[in-house]
Amino acid sequence: MLKTYTYPKYEYRQPDEQKERTARRYPVVIVGAGPVGLAAAIDCRLHGIPVIVLDEDDTVSIGSRGVCYAKRALEILDRLGVGERVVGKGVSWNVGRTFFHEEEVFNFNLLPEADHKRPGMINLQQYYLEQYLVERAQELGVDLRWKNRVVSVQRMSDQVRLTIETPDGNYGIEADWLIAADGARSPIRKQMGLEVEGKVFQDRFLIADVVMKADFPAERWFWFDPPFHPNQSVLLHKQADNVWRIDFQLGWDADPEEEKKPEKVIPRIKAMLGDDREFELEWVSVYTFQCRRMQEFRHGRVLFVGDAAHQVSPFGARGANSGIQDADNLIWKLKLVLDGKAPERLLDTYSAERIAAADENLMNSTRSTDFITPKSKASRTFRNAVLTLAEHHSFARALVNSGRLSVPAFLIDSPLNSPDGDEFAGAMVPGAAMDDAPVGVDGKRGWLLDLIGNGFHLLYFTDVAERLGSRLDELRGLGIDRIPVEPVVISEKAGAVAGVRVLHDLQHLVARRYDAREGTVYLLRPDQHVVARWRKFDAHRIRSAVARATCNHS
Amino acid sequence: MTSTLTLSPNFSEAGKRYFRAFSPGDDFYESLIDAHRDLTDEQSAMLNAKLILLLANHVGDLTILREALLRAREDV
CATH class of the missing domain: 3.40.30.10 (Glutaredoxin)
Structure with missing residues (x-):
């Protein structure tokens, strides 16, 4: 397989306290150096908080994984100081087109009005985003500890004690606050015996990164039941370096190991491209997904962010985007609490506000999933009726749901808002993420x-x-x-x-x-x-x- | 005024403020699919028939209903 990207290897160094055999106390420790943990770490440094990030690995995301970064996440990345690099490297786009068989039945524009700094969405392989975040974190003095795996969590009333395993053995650390950004399978969550509740969807998707020269526009193309992949859906996205991302719905009965083999994947892509265009496979994976969240995102001095706290289907790009918004919501509150300028219950509003946002993301991504992969004959009939009517009627086009792409939640029920006393028109209500201009x-x-x-x-x-x-x-x-x-x-x-x-x-x-x-x-x-x-x-x-x-x- | 079938998006709910254009239609569609949950195909067909009759009576205007029947029969 081809390589357009060289994975960095970040250096492991034995932590000082392990050499000295003393447990030190830190205000904030973050577990997980993915996009969300790194965003939280950078935000801590911007607020002057010393911060440690622990990660069991020593490189960035393998494979493109999360590729769509929405306007609101880009605005946060701007505030964190990496927006320019991310947007510069990424592929900006605003238009999505949806096809039923071979006909276009619906299109949308994520940013119908001009004069915003950032586009509706960019596509960029997750490894680039992580690399840029790591470099920014290093620049700001984040203590990044690679090959540091948390093996136990002990919760006290005024701190959290961690036991961490490194290539040199175990050591202990004390944290005033622990941020768990350790992903969907969150070992921290498991160790604390906390549940994450929701739905598992019985479907499998093949994702392939394909390197090719193609003059397709920088748009999101989505097919329902195309002739080259009957009865299933397909999604095409352009990423940086002429890497194209293609998602094929496979159905629950597909064998993931078998489907990942190049001799299975290449004919699927050839059928889709429909010509003799040359391409190379760069990365292939088969995934399933769940739509679920924790009951609370704050558990005493442990704060759960990103996939550790909530997981959605990939339709709508609401995973990494909402995780970055978690960090954005949390760190300023943590700063006020650490400085003694706000009571600890301010952190409960992190949980409440981001649960409201997670529920909106879960609702939208579940609806998209139900539309894309109908679970009953009646549901499939309605779906196909919508797609057929959509060729002629605008009301049906509005019902076509191939993913409602990530937009920020309006936190209108937040206890932090002061309700309007005066008359205002428009969407900038208390609880709204600000519009740019x-x-x-x-x-x-x-x-x-x-x-x-x-x-x-x-x-x-x-x-x-x-x-x-x-x-x-x-x-x-x-x-x-x-x-x-x-x-x-x-x-x-x-x-x-x-x-x-x-x-x-x-x-x-x-x-x-x-x-x-x-x-x-x-x-x-x-x-x-x-x-x-x-x-x-x-x-x-x-x-x-x-x-x-x-x-x-x- | 001649009555015509509404073919542009028309869903809304009293007292609810929508910040996203897709939300009211998605609210309806979710309710529709939920109504069919755990039904057999035959039961679903019966539900659909009853639903059409209920809504047809609510619309009442036969000019509109005949136009809807015509549109529904296209491309079947």
Whole structure:
């Protein structure tokens, strides 16, 4: 098989405390150096938290695995400092097409409006993402420990004690907080005797990475019952380095070992390509999947993130994307708790908010699975009726479900939100992940989301920043609170004022997307979510909303 | 005003706010498939027949119903 990628081998070094035979205490220990554990580690460093990552292996993901990274995950990766590399290497796309037999019956555009920094989706082999995250983590001083396998977890009221196995034997470590990012089979979860409940789907899928020169557009193509693979579904995606990802539904009775053999895989691909185009197989795997989650994502001082906490079907790319959002949600809360600025129960809202998101992901990915792989004759008849009607009628096209691609959940029921008291139109409700928009910053074109995050921010909308007068003192005052809120003026005209950042609403898109008028204010969380908004500035209400958003209200 | 069959997306639920265009249709489709859960093929066919009669009576307008029958018969 061909190789377009050389797997890095990360160096194992014997940990100091193992040499010295002393157990040291660390504020945060993360188990698992996959995309989610690494994102959490980088976020910890951005918040100034010392952090250790333990991983039993010494390289990145083998095979392309998670290939689709959605707009919201890319925005988080931007905040973490790897967005540019990931998007630069990846294949950006917005359009998906669905075929029934040979006819196109439905298409969608993930980003129908212009003027967002990031596309709806990029495709990139998981190993590239992990490599870039490792390099960023190293740059920020994350203590990455390869070939370190957790063999036991002991939970105390004020810490977690781990026994870790390395090539040099066992050693112990103490953590104030443990983040379990150790994947779907999570050894930590098992050791703690915790259940993960849900559905197993009885179906198998073959995934193949194929290297070939092809002029297919950078779009997601999905077939129901194509002539080259009757009665099953097929998915085609373009990745970096001319690697194409093809998923073939096989059915439950397929023999996974047999199906992985090149002599079985190559004819399937030839039938699909339908010509004598040359290609090489790079990687092949057969997978099954489950749709399930843990009851709670926080268990005392252990916090479960990513696949360890929840697993979805791959239709919709809601696995890695939701895991990265878990890290985004968790770390700012952990920072406030570690600093003694918020009570521990703030971490319960990590669990509550991400369970709401996981349930939405589970619902959407289960629905897609039920549509793609109908479980009864009636269900198949309805599915085929939808696909037939979809050729002529838009109502049926809207029902075609070949995967509802990852979009952020609206955390509208979060206890951290302050409910609206004023009238607003649009989608930027308390609990919404922020919409991006172009802004002018210091005379240059930039993006709103690149300038918000890591701490609380307050957007103040006005026509002319220079006319704000004494309001500026009140805005600056928020910036020196115990939990600071950095004010940002969104000004219709370009301008500058001392001590407060002014962003020029170049195309009036910030005001439009946030339904803002003169004097409108938005309070934003460190993870770029709206948490409260008002038509008029009121420092007292803003401070109450910050207290609520950090569980500091009585 | 002449009555015509609605062929554009038309699902909604009172009191529910949708942030994604696909959600109301997916809500309906899930309910539809759930209604058939654990039924035999024969039972499913009976459920479908009853469902059509219930909805047809609700629509009532025979012009619309005849158009729907025509559309449904295409490509069968």
